[in-house]
Amino acid sequence: MDYMVEIRAALVAIISALGGFFFPVTDFMVAILILLGVNFLSGWIEDEIHGQGWKWRKAFKTFYECLVMVGIGACVFTIGHFMHKDTAAVQCLSVIYLAAMWFYAVNILNNWKKILPEGSTLYIFVSFLHFTISLKFVEKIPxxxxxxxxxxxxxxxxxxxxxxxxxxxxxxxxxxxxxxxx
Incomplete structure (x- = not known):
């Protein structure tokens, strides 16, 4: 008997079941992972430009943050599902991820400001976005x-x-x- 085939089939079944269960919040989780990826890339580029180079600590920190954010999403949705409040869980998760998006967007824009040549049109535009998001958009998040x-x-x-x-x-x-x- 080939146990590897059975193990592979069991893993596919488990992953498929989890994928079906978390389907209502898959978009949120993918969006937060993309945001964390952009945050990592902007920080890495900023470090490269300023001569600090690659740092494994930052890479592992980003991986850890991805696990935490997806874990929070999974926990919130699972708890909401078992309380028969799927819609409320999705709304709660959207507010949590919206707040996380704000924090990471401010950090990304801050890194971009450090990357761009000061006084350039793009620098001014990014500075305006940074100002708008960090000081004005904060009032929109509960x-x-x-x-x-x-x-x-x-x-x-x-x-x-x-x-x-x-x-x-x-x-x-x-x-x-x-x-x-x-």
Whole structure:
């Protein structure tokens, strides 16, 4: 008996069943994978232009992000399906992927700004897109504006604490030159 044929048939059956189950959200998953691929390529090109070259760490990070994003999509849809809320699961997944698309689009445009010659027409166009997406489009995604405001306040609080710590050290005579990592 040829076990490889049976194993191959079982794998084909499992993959076909999963493909049929996830068919309603296949477009979302393919779109997020394309977006992550473009993000990886723009980061790689930006690194090549600035002489940093290929980094396996970044490649594995992109692979990990792909697994996480597809895993989130699979989990959300599976849970929604077993709760008999397929439509709500698809809507939830579309909001999650829309927010992810915003974060990655801002990063892609930021990389493009670093790639393009400053002052060129394409640079100005990409700068306009970066401004529009990073500051104006944020209001279109539910709860993202509140998150950005809360994160901004948290970041400003951390900067203020660090500044106060540096001032305290300067007053004690330890100064910036004695700080680790500076």
């Amino acid at each position: 709860y993202l504006k509140e998150f950005m405001d809360a994160n901004k306040a948290n970041t400003q609080h951390k900067i203020q604490k660090l500044f106060e710590e540096i001032q305290k050290e300067d007053n004690n005579g330890t100064g910036m030159e004695n700080r680790q990592g500076v």
